[in-house]
Amino acid sequence: MTLEFFSATDVGRARDNNEDSVAVEESVGLVVLADGMGGYNAGEVASQMLTSFIRSELGRWLKESGSLAAAADVRRAMDICVDNANRAIFNAANTNPRYAGMGTTLVLGVFRKEGLLLGHVGDSRAYRLRGEQLVQITRDHSLLQEQLDAGLLTPEEALFSSNKNLVTRAVGVEDAVMLELHLHEVQAGDTFLFCSDGLSDMLDDDALAQLLLNHPSLSEAAQALIDAANEMGGRDNIAVVLARAEGRVKPEGRAWWPFGRR
Template sequence: MLGDSAKLVIYGVSDVGQMREHNEDHIAWDKDLGLVIVADGMGGHNAGEVASEIAVNSIQEALRDVLDPDMQVSHSIDLRDAVREAITYANDEINRMARENFAYNGMGTTIVLNLFQGDRVISAHVGDSRAYRLRDDKLEQITSDHSLVQEMVDNGYLSQEEAQLSASRNLITRALGIADTVEVDVNEEKVAHGDMYLMCTDGLTDLVNDDEIISLLRDYRSETAGCNLEGATQALVGLANDKGGKDNISIVLVCLQQAFSDSSGLEDD
């Protein structure tokens, strides 16, 4: 069933951090659609928060137009194309607003989203906001940063450890709002019972490494009690703030609390 909200547990928070005066991040989710979005805005005169909000709202609007939560997914809909087109629409809306209001000139935002449908998740992103999956006690980053340092890592000029310490680690190579067109990375994979998905801005990952993330997620997940997403989210935000909170910190956690069949995403009770 579209979204299959009974199987999803979702919790998120967006925190201003310790050093910023206002929050330019924006997060949202729609359990009926199975949609989760995280955006990290940028630009002067508070325009970053405008860009991130436009992006999140535009994507939700576009996907609600093609997905009906009361119906099965139509086989004629390519969900990967629908997600890509929704993000392209968001880019168009940010550019339109920037043209119409001089104060918003140069605004932009990263975007990362997960769309859970049946037994699959479609992940899409532009920029360096990330999505991770915790499965069988293994944490895997399922997005690849669109950043200068990631390109240097991919080309063998930097190690991951060096990239984490690089002064250029926040220079992104893709974002919504910086050009008339945008290249969107879209992936699709099967989900499994007990999977936990983390989506976040770089306000978390610049300060908290993967080992620290997985340690905290383990602490708040158990076979008997399930996923304490609120506790895990608050602990991650707290750790980033304890380490300086240099940027806004936005996190959404999703836990797959029931099993999925291979065919429809539903299992008999």
């Protein structure tokens, strides 16, 4: 099985600067997406610090050790890298008044022979399209999600909630952060969508799925998603990374995978 990637960001229609940032290292199956927050350009600084740090540090480790490392070792490397990036952003926010209070969400994916190791912090999301079914495979770290989980709001009421963008976990706002990390199976034909809330707040799951199904080219799909979000108002920056697994599967249904081979 091989992987195809495409990434794009857009400022949207309501913002002057772009606080979303993405990074992809195709050779090691690494995807990083961040949505920054903070006054002035602090959100932009936080998200770019995070994606650059992880691409550099985790990307280098994966190139040097990742192919021979067990999945548990990759998990530890992801945790350590996010922790180090968190401290760097937190220290910058506390030593430069212009960056006070800055932070960023994170979606971090590493495609391996075992599947997709997916970590996230905040309300940026990852979805998997398998056949015609789109499934959200991250769970928002947000006040709105907590209210939904507690039964305080219905999904219909959540659409109009004023708490939609209040995250309960972010990188760089405290001296430590917890990366939620899970392993997901990857099958031939799967398409994975990583995105900021500038996309997911504008389009529901049915709209996302239909746009992906209607545009088999990843570049065309990414542009269609961005255009649709902007047509719905474009109230925030939009970041999109698409990854598609192509190839065949073994008879027992387990995927062939290039990463990790010697």
